[in-house]
Amino acid sequence: MTTTRREMLAGAAAGAAFLGLAARAADADDKKHPAAPAPKTRHPGGHLPTTTLDGSTLPYRVVDGVKVFHLIVEPVRHEFAKGLVGHCWGFNGEVHGPTIEAIEGDRIRIYVTNRLDAPTSMHWHGLFLPNGMDGVGGLSQRPIDPGETFRYEYTLKQHGTFMYHSHHDEMTQMAMGLMGMFVVHPREATGTKVDHDFVYMLSEWSMDPGMWRPNPNEMSDFNILTLNGKAFPGTSPMVVGLGDRVRIRLGNLSAMDHHPVHLHGVAFKVVATDGGNIPEPGQWPETTVLVPTGSTRTIEFIADNPGDWAFHCHMTHHVMNQMGHNVPNLLGVDPSAFDTALMDHVPEFMESMDEAQAPEAGQKPTMGGMKHGGGHAGHGASAAKPGARPKNGIPMIGGDGPHGYITMGGMFTILKVREHLESTKDPGWYANTPETQAKPATDDELKRDGIG
Amino acid sequence: MLIHHRGARLVAFLALSLLLASCQAARRGPRPDDAASIRHKLAQRVPRLAEDPAPAIVAHQVNDLLSAPLGEATALRLALALNPDVREGYARLGVARHELMQAGLLSNPTLHANAKLFSAGPEIEFGLTKPLLDLLFVRHRTSIAAAERQVVEADVTANLVELLFAIRRRMIQIQAARAVVALQESGVDAADTTSDLFAKLQEAGNILDQARTSGAIAASRAQLTLSAAKATEAEHRESLRRLLGLPATAPPIVLAEELPTGLPKPPDAGVVGRDAQRSSLDHAMMRAAALAAQRGRTLAGMRKQTWLREGGAVGKREGESGAWGFGPEIGIEIPIFDTGSAEFGRASAAYRRACAMAEATRLDVLSAARRFSARAGVAHERERHMREEYLPLRKRFVADLVGRYNDMQIGAFAVLEAKIMELGAQREYVETLRDAWLAYADINELRAGHLNRDRLEATDLPEESDHPTLTGGGH
Ligand SMILES: [Cu+2]
Numbered sequence: 001m002t003t004t005r006r007e008m009l010a011g012a013a014a015g016a017a018f019l020g021l022a023a024r025a026a027d028a029d030d031k032k033h034p035a036a037p038a039p040k041t042r043h044p045g046g047h048l049p050t051t052t053l054d055g056s057t058l059p060y061r062v063v064d065g066v067k068v069f070h071l072i073v074e075p076v077r078h079e080f081a082k083g084l085v086g087h088c089w090g091f092n093g094e095v096h097g098p099t100i101e102a103i104e105g106d107r108i109r110i111y112v113t114n115r116l117d118a119p120t121s122m123h124w125h126g127l128f129l130p131n132g133m134d135g136v137g138g139l140s141q142r143p144i145d146p147g148e149t150f151r152y153e154y155t156l157k158q159h160g161t162f163m164y165h166s167h168h169d170e171m172t173q174m175a176m177g178l179m180g181m182f183v184v185h186p187r188e189a190t191g192t193k194v195d196h197d198f199v200y201m202l203s204e205w206s207m208d209p210g211m212w213r214p215n216p217n218e219m220s221d222f223n224i225l226t227l228n229g230k231a232f233p234g235t236s237p238m239v240v241g242l243g244d245r246v247r248i249r250l251g252n253l254s255a256m257d258h259h260p261v262h263l264h265g266v267a268f269k270v271v272a273t274d275g276g277n278i279p280e281p282g283q284w285p286e287t288t289v290l291v292p293t294g295s296t297r298t299i300e301f302i303a304d305n306p307g308d309w310a311f312h313c314h315m316t317h318h319v320m321n322q323m324g325h326n327v328p329n330l331l332g333v334d335p336s337a338f339d340t341a342l343m344d345h346v347p348e349f350m351e352s353m354d355e356a357q358a359p360e361a362g363q364k365p366t367m368g369g370m371k372h373g374g375g376h377a378g379h380g381a382s383a384a385k386p387g388a389r390p391k392n393g394i395p396m397i398g399g400d401g402p403h404g405y406i407t408m409g410g411m412f413t414i415l416k417v418r419e420h421l422e423s424t425k426d427p428g429w430y431a432n433t434p435e436t437q438a439k440p441a442t443d444d445e446l447k448r449d450g451i452g
Numbered sequence: 453m454l455i456h457h458r459g460a461r462l463v464a465f466l467a468l469s470l471l472l473a474s475c476q477a478a479r480r481g482p483r484p485d486d487a488a489s490i491r492h493k494l495a496q497r498v499p500r501l502a503e504d505p506a507p508a509i510v511a512h513q514v515n516d517l518l519s520a521p522l523g524e525a526t527a528l529r530l531a532l533a534l535n536p537d538v539r540e541g542y543a544r545l546g547v548a549r550h551e552l553m554q555a556g557l558l559s560n561p562t563l564h565a566n567a568k569l570f571s572a573g574p575e576i577e578f579g580l581t582k583p584l585l586d587l588l589f590v591r592h593r594t595s596i597a598a599a600e601r602q603v604v605e606a607d608v609t610a611n612l613v614e615l616l617f618a619i620r621r622r623m624i625q626i627q628a629a630r631a632v633v634a635l636q637e638s639g640v641d642a643a644d645t646t647s648d649l650f651a652k653l654q655e656a657g658n659i660l661d662q663a664r665t666s667g668a669i670a671a672s673r674a675q676l677t678l679s680a681a682k683a684t685e686a687e688h689r690e691s692l693r694r695l696l697g698l699p700a701t702a703p704p705i706v707l708a709e710e711l712p713t714g715l716p717k718p719p720d721a722g723v724v725g726r727d728a729q730r731s732s733l734d735h736a737m738m739r740a741a742a743l744a745a746q747r748g749r750t751l752a753g754m755r756k757q758t759w760l761r762e763g764g765a766v767g768k769r770e771g772e773s774g775a776w777g778f779g780p781e782i783g784i785e786i787p788i789f790d791t792g793s794a795e796f797g798r799a800s801a802a803y804r805r806a807c808a809m810a811e812a813t814r815l816d817v818l819s820a821a822r823r824f825s826a827r828a829g830v831a832h833e834r835e836r837h838m839r840e841e842y843l844p845l846r847k848r849f850v851a852d853l854v855g856r857y858n859d860m861q862i863g864a865f866a867v868l869e870a871k872i873m874e875l876g877a878q879r880e881y882v883e884t885l886r887d888a889w890l891a892y893a894d895i896n897e898l899r900a901g902h903l904n905r906d907r908l909e910a911t912d913l914p915e916e917s918d919h920p921t922l923t924g925g926g927h
Contacts, residue, residue: 209859324861332656338864341649345642346871348851352858393859 043103046189050101050197050249051424052181053236053413054228058098066107066153069100071122073144073166073178074115080224081234081321084394086205087213089116089176095229096201097164097180104159104187110152112144119143122152123167124182125253126274126296129154137168144168159186161249161296162274163201171255175216177229179203179253181296194300195244200227202261202291202313202411204254209322209393219256221325225318225410232319232412233399238311240303241421247271249298252291259318259411261297262288265309268301288314303417308402308430313411321394321409402429514702521708527619527696534697538615541608548597548604555597559586561764568771575771579781581764588758592751599744606737610902613733615695617897617904621890622692627711628886629685632879636678639875643674646868674872715835715888721825724895728821733901735817738810745803752799756792759785817898820908824894831888838881846877 042048050057060067076090091097102108112122121143123135133154134140144150162182166173181199204225206218214224227235240246251274252259269283274296291297312319330338342349398406406412418427441451514534517526532538561582568575586593650667653659689705698705729735762783769776850870856862894907 208861210855322859322861324856324859326862326866327860328653328863328865329658330653332658333652337652338649341645342854342857342864342867345638345645346850346854346867348847348854349857349867352851352854391855391859396860 043185045103045185045187046193047103047185048194048197050099050183050199052099052199052228053238054230054234055094055096055199055201056098058092058100058180060102060108063109066109067102069108069110070113071097071110072113072115073120073122076177078177078229079234080205080226080229080231081394083392084224084231084234084321085212085392086177086207086224089173089178091178091180095177096203097178099181099183099199100164101183101185102156103185104156106156106184108154108156111149112152113149114144114146117146118173119145119168120166120173120178121168122150122164124152124154124162124164125294126160126162127154127182127184128157135167156184158276159184160272160274160276161199161251161298163251163253163296165253172216174203174253175205175214175218175255177203177214181249181251183249192245192300194247196238196240197247197249198238199249200251201229202227202250202252202254202259203229204257204318207322210391212392222255222257223320223322223325225254225313225320227411227413231321231394232409233406234394235413237308237414237416237426239416239418239421239424239426242303242306242417242419244303244417245300246303246415247298247300249296250289250291251296252293254293256293257315257318258290258292259313260288260290260315261312261411262314263299263301263309263311263415265305265307265415265417266301266303268299270297271300272296272298303415306417306419306430307432309415309417310408311413311415312408319408319410319412321396321398323396402431514699518698518703518705521706523708524620524623527623527692528616530696530698531615531619532612534699535615535695536697538612538697541611544604545608548601552594552597552601555593556590558590559583570771573771573774574769576769577766578768579764579766581762581781581783584760584763585755585758588760589751589754592747592754596744596747596751599740599747602740603737603744606733606740610733610737613897613900613902614904617893617900617902619692619695620893622688622695623707624711624886624889624893625688626685626692626705626707627709628882629681629688630707631711631882633678633681633685635875635879635882636674636681639872640671640674640678642868642872642875643671646865646872647671649864649868711882711885711889713839713885715832715885715892718825718828718832718892718895721822721829724825724899725818725821727899728817728901728903729814731899731901732813732817732903734903735810735813736901738806738813742803742806742810745799745806749796749799749803752792752796756796759787761785813903816905817903820898820903821895823908824891824898828888828891828895831884831891834884835881835888838877838884843874843877843881846874850874 058069058071060069062068071091072093073089073091074093076088076093076095078086078088078090078095080086086095088095100110110122112120114120119137121135121137121141124133132140133152135152137143141150160183162184164180164182166178179201181201183197183199202225204222206215206222207213207224224231230236238246238248248263248268250259250261264287267285267287268289269285270289271278271283286299289297289299317323339349394409396409398409398412400406416427416430418430421427445451514530517530520526559582561580563578563580565576565578567577647664647667647670650659650664654661654664692705693702760782762781764781765778766781767776767778850867853862853867853870857864857867890907894904897904897907
């Protein structure tokens with residue numbers, strides 16, 4: 001859970017005095033992500049189990065040599081970030097579904113129980129399997145009716161990063177969240193051994209503040225962009241040690257968008273797609289990988305640069321939360337004139353301000369001029385008013401960082417590279433040494449370098 | 453200025469006393485005693501209006517009365533003293549009263565005399581004669597004049613009732629028009645503000661010229677609507693001044709009250725019907741006219757059968773003997789050309805006509821009671837619906853948009869536009885409330901005895917129509 005902005009400010013006053021900035025921030029972040037993943041043990045074949053941050057891996061049992069999984073399709077009350085809940089559809093109580101993880105050559109049996117009040121079917125995206133197991137409603141099978149359980153069974157003939165998703169009434173059911181990642185490790189260890197194997201599903205949603213059900217009918221105006229179903233500041237950081245080899249598997253099942261995912265601080269190579277591994281000579285260094293919808297991309301790098309590094313989609317509107325796309329462009333004008341106009345003519349506006357959290361007003365940074373003026377109640381504030389419904393919304397832009405407000409939301413998280421790592425628990429903010437920290441130039445510096 | 457009229461002082465007193473009741477009623481709607489008491493008091497006073505001592509209202513008294521905010525009682529007091537139409541009514545009462553007196557008087561006898569100068573001596577003849585018909589029919593003539601006086605009294609009383617309710621309606625309309633103007637002024641302010649904001653954005657290069665122009669169009673349109681509202685208010689104010697008969701030098705009217713909001717439930721149509729029928733001055737007037745016609749027919753019948761025209765005494769002095777002789781004299785009409793049948797037939801037809809008109813009026817009154825009651829019922833329900841349901845929804849919509857604005861999902865323009873739409877809804881409410889009070893005035897006027905045929909045929913019934921918004925749209 002995240003602390004409120006007001007609590008963070010109070011913590012700064014008390015904590016900075018003796019613990020220092022990093023410690024205070026770490027404490028705050030500790031509350032944010034209390035459930036750190038347990039240390040992983042390697043598979044006998046040498047493979048490291050994957051980590052689905054903010055999600056989970058689907059458990060299985062072995063029956064007569066077959067790995068048996070059970071997916072339950074059901075409505076899920078899902079929290080995108082603290083303060084923003086959606087009545088979505090998911091699997092086994094989660095959005096998105098847990099990551100299915102198995103080994104190449106495994107015989108797997110997946111039971112899919114439909115607890116929706118709509119028929120569905122399940123497709124195993126990218127896997128080579130018998131046609132009758134492909135899960136396309138109406139084509140490969142009849143839909144799974146509400147209350148029914150279907151059995152899918154096949155042998156994994158390949159390894160790589162794949163996905164699963166509903167293939168019935170796709171527009172609606174995928175917009176509601178019916179998707180998950182599917183990782184198949186190679187039977188024999190090939191390629192590099194990694195120290196971390198992160199899995200991300202990229203997806204997008206349409207839900208305005210005050211609503212709680214995603215709108216599947218939306219075609220272009222998506223306003224919640226998620227990594228594993230979470231929007232920053234709801235996303236957990238990736239925590240790795242300095243020099244660790246890191247793999248990140250990215251899958252994209254967004255309705256209408258591809259995502260150029262950018263990682264700061266290092267260069268990586270794209271080593272695989274859902275079509276298979278890319279031969280070494282075909283890999284080239286990159287800092288941004290475009291993940292088209294309906295595809296997976298796997299990148300690998302060595303975390304050789306300590307610090308807190310941004311990891312995000314580079315489409316700027318994809319790192320916004322519930323951005324209002326119908327607000328006028330207020331750049332170049334005094335935005336307070338608009339608040340004043342409402343104060344003069346709309347008594348309801350004054351009432352809403354009385355009930356909003358006055359101490360927060362005006363403290364957030366202006367969003368490219370979109371921030372309304374001084375007295376504005378602010379995005380996400382409780383604008384209680386006559387006939388108001390309970391609010392369900394989060395700030396357009398992320399949360400607190402070590403140096404102020406991080407003006408990103410949505411598909412944003414942080415790769416935390418640390419010299420000394422005792423666990424994958426969030427280590428708090430990285431403390432740069434003074435000489436490596438950007439700060440206001442001194443007069444002497446300016447004079448020395450001839451800067452007017 | 454000096455107004456002299458014999459009835460004005462009493463009328464002023466009368467007006468004050470009856471208005472003590474009716475003004476309360478204007479605020480709270482029809483009370484059972486409102487209409488009935490107006491009718492009753494007027495009916496008692498009106499027959500005596502023509503005889504009252506001369507009063508005078510001078511200019512400074514008019515100014516004094518207008519210096520304080522004007523209530524209905526003072527308005528009626530002014531109207532009864534100043535309105536020339538009212539004075540015309542008083543004069544008609546005077547005419548009717550003297551016609552009645554005239555009908556009771558006998559015609560004077562005539563003395564004839566002549567002398568003829570013969571050589572034997574002058575012959576002198578004289579006679580005293582008097583027409584006999586008035587003597588025979590004076591009772592009938594008086595009763596006809598009395599019925600005709602009743603007609604005039606009922607008519608004048610009805611005119612006074614009509615005047616009172618005309619004043620009440622004007623005051624309601626002025627109150628409503630003033631409220632509309634105030635709302636419209638808020639609308640103009642909001643539209644101007646919106647236009648200014650559009651201008652700022654356009655100057656910053658953030659919106660197209662056409663968006664700025666559309667804001668200006670909306671503001672311009674709001675000004676037009678405001679000027680129309682002001683014109684309406686001025687019309688009603690002038691109409692009230694005319695009803696009060698105010699001189700040109702009188703100061704502007706300032707009303708005492710806002711349009712009241714506490715609209716009671718209208719009386720049951722059956723109650724209105726009974727009250728209206730019982731107190732109908734229109735019907736009373738028609739019945740009095742029928743009575744006069746009936747008596748006229750009786751008189752015509754008697755005339756037809758009465759040939760005797762004159763009677764008297766004559767005396768004569770013979771020239772030769774100088775002896776005097778006296779004797780009676782009579783005159784008899786010989787009905788060989790005019791038998792009196794035509795006159796009797798006309799009188800009979802006039803009577804039948806008067807009876808038919810009285811019955812038609814009775815039906816009109818009952819029908820009006822049902823129509824006015826139905827209108828008042830609809831108006832009452834519309835007022836309640838708008839106040840309890842429609843307006844709160846409009847307000848809530850604005851509040852919802854404020855929430856969206858606070859969530860930075862929409863801009864200030866959408867909120868301002870919704871506010872302007874809400875002002876339009878408030879205007880619609882004021883007009884609905886006004887129409888309801890007017891409908892109640894119709895009912896009360898009918899129950900006070902006057903059938904207002906103009907209002908009966910009024911077509912300004914509530915309609916389902918798109919109300920013009922204050923901005924006329926635009927963005
Ligand atoms: Cu993106």
